[in-house]
Amino acid sequence: MKVLITGGAGYIGSVVTEELLNDGHETVVYDNLYRGHREAVDPRAKFLQADLMNGEALRDVLKKNQIEAVIHMAADALVGESVEQPAKYYRNNVAGGLNLLDAMRDCDVRKLVFSSTAAVYGEPEKQPIEETDPTNPTNPYGETKLAFERALNWFEQAYGLHYASLRDYIQLVDLARAHVLALTILDDRSAIYNLGCGGEGYSVEEVIDTVREITRDKSPLGLCHDVSAILQFSSPVQRE
Numbered sequence: 001m002k003v004l005i006t007g008g009a010g011y012i013g014s015v016v017t018e019e020l021l022n023d024g025h026e027t028v029v030y031d032n033l034y035r036g037h038r039e040a041v042d043p044r045a046k047f048l049q050a051d052l053m054n055g056e057a058l059r060d061v062l063k064k065n066q067i068e069a070v071i072h073m074a075a076d077a078l079v080g081e082s083v084e085q086p087a088k089y090y091r092n093n094v095a096g097g098l099n100l101l102d103a104m105r106d107c108d109v110r111k112l113v114f115s116s117t118a119a120v121y122g123e124p125e126k127q128p129i130e131e132t133d134p135t136n137p138t139n140p141y142g143e144t145k146l147a148f149e150r151a152l153n154w155f156e157q158a159y160g161l162h163y164a165s166l167r168d169y170i171q172l173v174d175l176a177r178a179h180v181l182a183l184t185i186l187d188d189r190s191a192i193y194n195l196g197c198g199g200e201g202y203s204v205e206e207v208i209d210t211v212r213e214i215t216r217d218k219s220p221l222g223l224c225h226d227v228s229a230i231l232q233f234s235s236p237v238q239r240e
């Protein structure tokens with residue numbers, strides 16, 4: 001499949017791109033590099049530095065590359081910042097997302113995998129959380145992700161968009177694989193999935209403690225200063 005990955009130069013998007021390429025898909029990364037890194041993008045991928053707000057660039061990239069599906073990961077994704085600057089989150093995560101959906105509709109691209117979040121549930125009443133559990137976000141980050149999910153539902157009804165929306169924290173490569181696998185259901189239906197790990201999950205703190213124990217590093221973070229590196233090598237993991 002020819003797949004556009006918005007936010008494909010980011011922490012998760014760069015791994016999703018690599019996984020797609022390894023599975024034989026053609027990829028185009030669309031990222032404004034506000035937080036992402038050009039060097040994180042697999043050299044086999046095409047790359048366009050552009051913003052979600054640029055509708056013309058979106059239409060152009062979809063048409064020129066005959067894109068068949070989009071994995072939408074470009075967003076602002078920091079809970080604390082979202083509380084301090086809600087408008088920024090509504091602008092990027094909702095208005096920016098709608099720009100993408102408009103461009104997809106205009107270019108007749110009807111498949112979308114959306115990187116949502118467990119933050120749409122707020123403080124869950126029970127674990128594990130089920131997809132049908134009530135959504136009650138407690139910050140603008142979760143609220144804007146939920147708003148975009150709701151828009152997806154209406155775009156499906158109006159324009160026949162098929163989407164998969166993925167919620168939850170799991171280990172990075174598992175998360176990337178889930179995005180690639182979600183592409184395969186889009187011929188038939190739309191769906192929301194909570195992503196979790198079978199069996200027991202681990203918090204970031206537990207992973208750090210274990211690495212510290214193994215490396216016998218007693219400093220506060222010591223060798224573990226790069227939490228993302230640890231997460232790449234630890235599975236199964238629940239990020240907090």
Ligand SMILES: NC(=O)c1ccc[n+]([C@@H]2O[C@H](COP(=O)([O-])OP(=O)(O)OC[C@H]3O[C@@H](n4cnc5c(N)ncnc54)[C@H](O)[C@@H]3O)[C@@H](O)[C@H]2O)c1
Pocket residue numbers: 006007008009010011012013030031032033034035036037050051052053072073074075076077092096115116117118168169239
């Ligand atoms: N990191 C997590 O644990 C986690 C968990 C659940 C969901 N998510 C979701 O996954 C996605 C990626 O998260 P991440 O941790 O890789 O974040 P990230 O900040 O590393 O990646 C986001 C990428 O999007 C790009 N971007 C942002 N706004 C853009 C815009 N307007 N136009 C073009 N590019 C833009 C950034 O430059 C960056 O490369 C986000 O949508 C986030 O909500 C992340």
